[in-house]
Amino acid sequence: MSGTAVLERPAKVPVFRPVVWMAVAVGLVVLCLAPLGISAYWLRVLTTVLMYVVITQGLNVIVGITGYHAFGNGVFFGIGAYACGSSMAAGAPFAAGVLAAVAVSAACALILGWPILRLKGHYFAIATVALNLAAIQIVIQIGGITGGAQGLALPLSTWEPKPLYVAIYYLMLAGAVVSTAIVALLLKLPLGFALRAIRDSERAAAVMGIDTTKAKVFAWAISAAMTGFAGGVWAYWITFIEPSSAFDPGVGVKAYIMLIIGGMGSILGPVIGAFVLEIVSTLVWGGFLKAHQLILGLLIIVICIVAPNGIVDAGTRLARSWRSRHGAA
């Protein structure tokens, strides 16, 4: 599984470090200034990209670091959206709604994780997909405060549309930065070491004295909290949610593809993956209105064949083989 891919990875070349930090700093400055100079359309695209950065980092925690392939992690996006939407419909302010989104998503992962994280490999992957699909039906059945099949309209903001969208952009940017920081921090903490040990060999990790169930459930709760945050902010952003759009399995699948493109278990991989896939698919959408899904599908297939460990990994491999051929002299 993913364990072998990690073992193959060579030690990082220290020369790249400052370059990476410089790139991150420049990227952040550009993203902070972006709303000043771009059209409403591209502001929307960039907000979506940052939303997917958060979701993909959430997925990175459970898939990339822990090795549990939660193919249907989008369920927490929907739970977050509905937690925020329902509490705001009940009169709570937006901040409380986002807090509810994070808390309810994490709580759901804690409760559901206990039985479901006992499953391994494919079984876990499809159990999460089933969870995602079942959630659509459950929300429809609950009705009441969730609005059921008719959908749920959130209270409109008193702000003008333009500053509101810019504010949501900055909120998503903050979410993207914080979630990336959480992943970076997690890799340094004992929990992160425990999770990576579980990914490489769960039995060995248990033998070393790691409470694997607890570690896995915690990891999923962190993952769910991030995904729930994105869902909560998204719900306020588009102001109208319905079961099939909030629990769209495509959200989780798209984040999974972004994670593969960027490289699993790395800190900046999900950021790169989200930017590449979302911007490419936006351009493809604009260029080929009818065949965009076909081209997107072909792109996914080609990436999986050419760069199964992510484009960063493929790029460094290519650079290394080029240097060993030309740079030796």
Place this chain on the structure above:
Amino acid sequence: MLAQATVNGILLGGLYGLATVGFSMVWGVMGVINLAHTSFIMLGAYVTYFLFEKLGMDPIVSMPFAMAAMFVLGYGIQRFILNGVIRTSLLLSLVVTFGIDLVLTDATILAFTSDVRSVNASYASTSVAMFGTLVPLVRLLAAGMSLVLGVAFFVFLRRASLGQAILATALDREMSNLMGINPQKVFALTAGAGAALAGAAGSLSSMLFPVSPTMGVSFIAAVFVITVLGGIGSVEGCIVAGFLYGLVQAWAAYFLGTSYQEIVAFALFLAVLILRPQGLFGRAFFGEHA
């Protein structure tokens, strides 16, 4: 009414069982969850629709053509795309088949537009009286043909040497390789056979359901639930679980209302996954090398 619902559910379950056999075999033999499987069902239905519309061919007669076309497609995809991918990472196949599904669905929309079509055989409105219920002939035909094909595939696996090779590879890949079986060829053969059975299911369902590029979506839940219920890689389990699933769905609709059908299906699915992951009839070794 209950008897009518029961008979309808069981008959529909037969078709769902056939739609699942290929998916379950592919998962059991090589550990690949083929998300493009329902696209094969959809394309099989389109082959039948096309032959019916252009040549007036009966769906039962055109079924072998749909199966042959899907065999070639399934074999080719496995041989040229998936065999390379599963060598790097099994779970990557989930993403690749998702991409293949996007391509096949969108290509169908481009070729045939997203209009909903239908195949109306001359006997489409004929019904047969059975056990005090009225059974539409097409449903009876679909369930009967499904059962025949399922049993035929079961016998093929147990009796033919190619079938034996598939089973041996599912049991122990390394050992079967030592016995002179080429796993790459067996994988392609299994994928082809699985796609052919899906094509047959598509052919039969074109008589029952409207044909459209997104018709495969309605099979996804059934395919997953039946696979897990029957035990991954078990043909006989699939057939029995298919009937069981149809029955449960019909009863859920009858007793609780149609809106509960899906919830009951997913509840059943999660319960079986957690309590008895090898399925109701399966043995634990199939699909374990995931």
